[in-house]
Amino acid sequence: MMKFMRSLFGGGGSSNTRRVVGRSVPVDVKNVEYLAESTARLTTLYTLYKRYKGTPHEEKLKSAHDKTKAIHEYLVSRDRVHELELFHLQNTDHFISTFTVILDVHQQHNMTPLQIARVETAPEQVYKSTSVTEKIKKLEKSVNGVEMVRPINSQTAYFQKQEFNPEIARLTVPEISINTFAKIPYNRGNAAEGASAAEIGFTSTPLEKEAFLSFVATQLGIKNLSYAGNALVSIPNSNGSNPTGLVPIIHWEGFLYALNLNDFRLFPVKSFRKNF
Amino acid sequence: MPEDKRKHTPDKSILTKEQDALLDMYLKNLDDIFEGIKATEKVQVEIETLHLKRILSK
Numbered sequence: 001m002m003k004f005m006r007s008l009f010g011g012g013g014s015s016n017t018r019r020v021v022g023r024s025v026p027v028d029v030k031n032v033e034y035l036a037e038s039t040a041r042l043t044t045l046y047t048l049y050k051r052y053k054g055t056p057h058e059e060k061l062k063s064a065h066d067k068t069k070a071i072h073e074y075l076v077s078r079d080r081v082h083e084l085e086l087f088h089l090q091n092t093d094h095f096i097s098t099f100t101v102i103l104d105v106h107q108q109h110n111m112t113p114l115q116i117a118r119v120e121t122a123p124e125q126v127y128k129s130t131s132v133t134e135k136i137k138k139l140e141k142s143v144n145g146v147e148m149v150r151p152i153n154s155q156t157a158y159f160q161k162q163e164f165n166p167e168i169a170r171l172t173v174p175e176i177s178i179n180t181f182a183k184i185p186y187n188r189g190n191a192a193e194g195a196s197a198a199e200i201g202f203t204s205t206p207l208e209k210e211a212f213l214s215f216v217a218t219q220l221g222i223k224n225l226s227y228a229g230n231a232l233v234s235i236p237n238s239n240g241s242n243p244t245g246l247v248p249i250i251h252w253e254g255f256l257y258a259l260n261l262n263d264f265r266l267f268p269v270k271s272f273r274k275n276f
Numbered sequence: 277m278p279e280d281k282r283k284h285t286p287d288k289s290i291l292t293k294e295q296d297a298l299l300d301m302y303l304k305n306l307d308d309i310f311e312g313i314k315a316t317e318k319v320q321v322e323i324e325t326l327h328l329k330r331i332l333s334k
Contacts, residue, residue: 055289
């Protein structure tokens with residue numbers, strides 16, 4: 001009883017199960033969003049630093065990441081998250097896009113002139129549509145392929161595999177960076193409506209994105225797609241070349257894929273954005 | 277290029293001199309921002325202490 005009276009009048013020390021009644025703080029929702037965005041940017045900076053590894057500039061990239069992280073931690077600890085978002089908008093974003101573009105262009109420079117020519121024409125090619133049955137066959141093949149990938153679980157099987165295949169191919173999921181302003185033209189070949197040219201980009205309207213996704217879904221015969229943006233990637237071609245071009249990135253069944261619009265091939269990729 | 281070969285860093289420099297200078301400028305910018313943020317806090321502390329002084333001296 002006395003304990004209750006004390007707690008009522010503030011003399012008994014605070015309990016751990018105190019609940020503050022009153023107006024909830026709506027600002028906190030924005031804070032959480034800003035924090036998530038800031039962390040995503042820090043990851044981007046780290047990824048960028050990794051990409052610059054092996055160059056004489058990697059120290060500076062690491063320094064940029066570390067200093068940005070220090071600012072982030074300082075402002076968060078002072079509860080000045082809004083200032084942090086402002087800082088990122090005015091500084092970090094520009095830095096990231098500048099040095100990502102520099103790196104991308106540099107990697108493009110290392111290609112032969114033939115490949116450069118292909119880069120210029122790749123995004124503008126007309127994408128022919130194939131029949132639905134062909135698409136289903138392709139899909140079935142890939143599904144069966146997945147079932148055949150069994151982990152090596154016996155000593156003898158592993159030894160045999162080593163003999164016949166001295167180099168086990170290492171599948172990787174490359175990282176890509178989403179380009180938030182370029183648009184890719186594509187062709188919706190539709191017998192009923194006639195071929196219609198359209199564009200898809202990060203800045204397209206939701207309606208345009210919907211149209212693009214439904215087009216891709218019918219072509220590939222898959223559902224539950226969402227559109228993530230475009231990215232500059234280098235895709236291995238069936239005739240051995242490695243053209244670099246801007247391709248749409250779609251999100252399907254929990255993973256990101258780069259879509260080659262020429263032959264509708266999906267390549268798994270990953271990006272630094274945590275919320276995708 | 278012989279001038280690109282430094283002690284233990286590789287000889288592939290992908291940034292031009294301008295871009296490298298830009299990188300340095302950005303790093304300095306980050307330092308300045310950080311100092312600025314800490315300075316605003318110091319100013320805040322100053323204001324609060326002055327305020328308190330005024331209250332106490334009344």
